[in-house]
Amino acid sequence: MGEFDLIQRYFADQIQSANGVELGIGDDCALLNIPPGECLAVSTDTLVSGVHFFPDVEPFSLGYKSLAVNLSDLAAMGATPRWVSLALTLPEANETWLADFAKGFFTVADKHGVSLIGGDTTKGPLSITISVKGTVPPSLAIRRSGAKPGDFIYVSGTLGEAALAVQQRLHQLPLEQSSIQQFRKKLEFPTPRCELGMALRGIATSGLDLSDGLSGDLKHILKASKVSASVELTNLPISAELKQQVTQSQALQLALGGGDDYELCFTANAADHEKVMQIAQDLNIPVTQIGVIQQGEPQIHWLQQGKTVSLAIEGWEHF
Amino acid sequence: MGEFDLIQRYFADQIQSANGVELGIGDDCALLNIPPGECLAVSTDTLVSGVHFFPDVEPFSLGYKSLAVNLSDLAAMGATPRWVSLALTLPEANETWLADFAKGFFTVADKHGVSLIGGDTTKGPLSITISVKGTVPPSLAIRRSGAKPGDFIYVSGTLGEAALAVQQRLHQLPLEQSSIQQFRKKLEFPTPRCELGMALRGIATSGLDLSDGLSGDLKHILKASKVSASVELTNLPISAELKQQVTQSQALQLALGGGDDYELCFTANAADHEKVMQIAQDLNIPVTQIGVIQQGEPQIHWLQQGKTVSLAIEGWEHF
DSSP: OOHHHHHHHHTGGGOOSOTTEEEOBTBSSEEEOOOTTOEEEEEEEEEEBTTTBOTTOOHHHHHHHHHHHHHHHHHHHTOEEEEEEEEEEESSOOHHHHHHHHHHHHHHHHHTTOEEEEEEEEESSSEEEEEEEEEEOGGGOOOSSOOOTTOEEEEESOOSHHHHHHHHHHHOOOOOHHHHHHHHHHHHSOOOOHHHHHHTTTTEEEEEEOSSOHHHHHHHHHHHHTOEEEEEGGGSOOOHHHHHHSOHHHHHHHHHHOOOOOOEEEEEOGGGHHHHHHHHHHHTOOEEEEEEEESSSSOEEEEETTEEEOOOOOOOOOO | OOHHHHHHHHTGGGOOSOTTEEEOBTBSSEEEOOOTTOEEEEEEEEEEBTTTBOTTOOHHHHHHHHHHHHHHHHHHHTOEEEEEEEEEEESSOOHHHHHHHHHHHHHHHHHTTOEEEEEEEEESSSEEEEEEEEEEOGGGOOOSSOOOTTOEEEEESOOSHHHHHHHHHHHOOOOOHHHHHHHHHHHHSOOOOHHHHHHTTTTEEEEEEOSSOHHHHHHHHHHHHTOEEEEEGGGSOOOHHHHHHSOHHHHHHHHHHOOOOOOEEEEEOGGGHHHHHHHHHHHTOOEEEEEEEESSSSOEEEEETTEEEOOOOOOOOOO
16 A cells, blocks of 8 residues: 555545645645734644553554644644644554544544645554644744743643553552543543634733643743743642542642643733633633743742642653 | 763754744754744655665765755755755764764755754654755745646756765776766765755746666656656766766666666756856856656656667666
């Protein structure tokens, strides 16, 4: 089966001609029209078998997650998701696998109105590189560098459940079966917060998505914005299910250092607190204020009911 | 060494803030400004160790070639090269290897005014996915679908030398050492024909770049344009060095089915022949007319001094 047949059979049929696609798959390049007054937002991520996902992962969930986590980067920027390129490297041209992968991929693409505009299918060890493209008026893009002292710090959704699913898988933790299912769903089918990101344009002063754990990721905002932060641990959105399954200390470790949450962490002027809460309510997405931006070195001061505590937590690093 | 350090040390320093880059590496997305009246041209390619390059390839030439072959797709479209995302998967964080790879990569990037705007560095089996981005007025983009009966067919440069370098490497062919060096240079350091592609805007009626061999690649134009072609074999640009090293039949096989040429193949109205030749002369790039587009099924009719001959040649297919 040839490279071109593979792409054609599972992907090219799905191409939409709308959505600003001047020319889709099948030429040397795709041609894309950017709406006037907006700029292009691009993010690229690679997922490698055995590093970013378990080698025996279901192809449906792999297709789903690989696009979802990339859209999460557009969400963090407040960009409207529009297009995606998919570079798929496979050990063999397994049709069943490809069909399931495509099904998962297009479930997310269709939900967010994203058009596949190109890519590459090659033979080799399983890995997936996805480049998502969106558009946003440059002045409204949510960058990491805009947090100001006094801004409130927020996160969407709940933290730590996906990380517990990873730990359970690695170490066979004795968890309740129904909880395992719930945590696995968080790990395998993360929800990119695109609607939230777009709604926060002009309100969020900075933001990013939580891929490597709040502790490490928030520091990226602090460094880029040259500010400090204090975070109240009792305010962290940790689900009742997670609290039931692990100790309080383990829950914190998972929520702060675990990764794979793909929730948004953002800051906004304290005066906009009501607006933020209204957006959360309108979209039916939980948003929790967890701390405050302060002047100072790019460090996080952890508080437990207002009192400083010391924590040793590190984010996820490759290599 | 952390993922972020890796990217920062070898790549982030090279970021240019000019070239329409509103926001470069270091946020969730890069933000790029598209010139008014132009659209975005995007192409993504993956290079896998052992499939697209020999595992012991010099990292400098790998960095060079991986960007060059992607820019070749922009050249084929007539797009101005502007930005590139690099997703690099490496078995280990080898600093010497990375420094050499980066040197090769930026040699090409600097030559063509391309800014690195993001990417990903992950641990895993060696592979490289590059997504290049350029801009072009949509009405002037050179597509595969515009060839018309009567158009002349052209190729740039010479064909088959890179393919012979691959064969020599695989089968230890008894070639002259100086020729081997020359052919290897063609294989490892292909020249993306960006200037030629841009100069052909409004003149080329169709075009693509030759990655898998003229025989298979030209058929993509014929299929997209719903036309036929006749190609005169004696007109194929085959270098004297190649002719000296192999039989006439082998030379044809290499030139038509070998791949890795990264020359442009394009069509133009016969009335524009002088314009095409003038552009070639101005840019000092050899351009040769090799055939004519005709009405009919998407097939190539091979001619030898005007007489139809039959050839069994297939392009390069993965899987």
